[in-house]
Amino acid sequence: MTFDLSVDNSQLGGPEVEALIASRPWWHRIEIRSGIITPGTKDTFAELETRIGLPERLDGQSVLDIGAAEGFYAFECEKRGAQVTAVDVLPAAESGFGLARSLLGSKARHLHGSIYNLDAAVIGEYDLVLCLGVLYHLRYPLLALDNLWSVCKDRLIIESQICDRYFLKQDQQVASLADLSPELTNASIAQFYPDAELSSDVTNWWSPSEACLSQMLTTSGFENRIYFSDGARAVFHCRKMERTALSARLAASEWDSVKRPTLLYD
Ligand SMILES: C[S@@+](CC[C@H](N)C(=O)[O-])C[C@H]1O[C@@H](n2cnc3c(N)ncnc32)[C@H](O)[C@@H]1O
Secondary structure (H helix, E strand, C coil): CCCCCCCCCCCCHHHHHHHHHHHHCCCEEEECCCCCECCCCCCCHHHHHHHCCCCCCCCEEEEECCCCCCCHHHHHCCCHCCCCEEEEECCCHHHHHHHHHHHHHCCCEECCHHHHHHHHHCCCCCEEEEEEHHHHCCCHHHHHHHHHHHEEEEEEEEEEEEEEECCCCCCEECHHHHHHHHHHHHCCCCCCCCCCCCCCCCCCCCCCCHHHHHHHHHCCCEEEEEEEEEEEEEEEEEEECCCCCHHHHHHHHHHHHHHHCCCCCC
C-alpha cells in the first residue's frame, strides 16, 4: 500500500487504517477511529484520566508538547480545542507521530529537535507547556527547566520519575527514602544513574525527590503544586512567575550565560 504521511488521511477506511497501524510498533494507545486504537503498551487513557490533570477545554490556547513521542497528549490537547506544537528528538516519521497525525487528520505541528534547543524567538511562547516523561532522561535537567520557562506563557504540566518511594539501593532493591532514614523524608535530593540502573535504560539519568523537583521548578521560575504522586512518579502543575527571588535571578543569569555565551579577552 502506498501512503503519504504528509497529507490528511482521515478519510481512509477501517481495513486500510488497521493495516497501517499494524505496520509499526506502538507505545501510546491512540484512538484513530471509533473503536480502532493503536496497540500501545502504555495505557495512555488511564494515565490521562488519573494522573495528568489536563484542562477539560483548551479552546484558543497554544500548547507545546515536549517529548511528544507518538503524540497521544498532543492530539488530546488538539481535541480539546488547542493549537498544538509537538517537539521530539525523534522525527515524526520515525516515532509514529507522523502516521497517527495523518490518519487523524490532525493539524498539530511537529518539530524535530531537543528541549535544549527551544528558543521563543523561533518557535514562540505557549499558553500551556507539557513535559511528560522527559526530565529524568536528561543530563541537564535544570537547563531544560530554564528553557521551558523561556517558551512558557502561563502554565506547565511536568511529569517525572521521582525517588521518594523508588530509591535504588546498591543491591538493586527499591526502598523509600523514609525507610532508609526518617531524616530523608521530604529531603531535597536526587539519585543519579550513571549506567542503566533505572529500568535497564541507559537514557535514564536522574530521579529527584518530590521536594527536590519542586525546588528545581521554583528556582526556574515556576510556582508549583503536586497534582499526582505515587512516590515513583509525580505530576506537578505549575504557573510561570517572575524570577524575583535571588536564587531565581542567579539561575536566570546562569541560563543566559549558557544560551548567549561570550568569551572575551580583557
Ligand atoms: C518516556 S517518553 C515520554 C513520551 C510522552 N511525553 C509520554 O509521556 O507518554 C520520552 C520522550 O522524550 C523524548 N526525548 C528524549 N530526550 C529529549 C530531548 N532532549 N528533547 C526532546 N525530547 C526528548 C524521547 O524521544 C521520547 O519520545
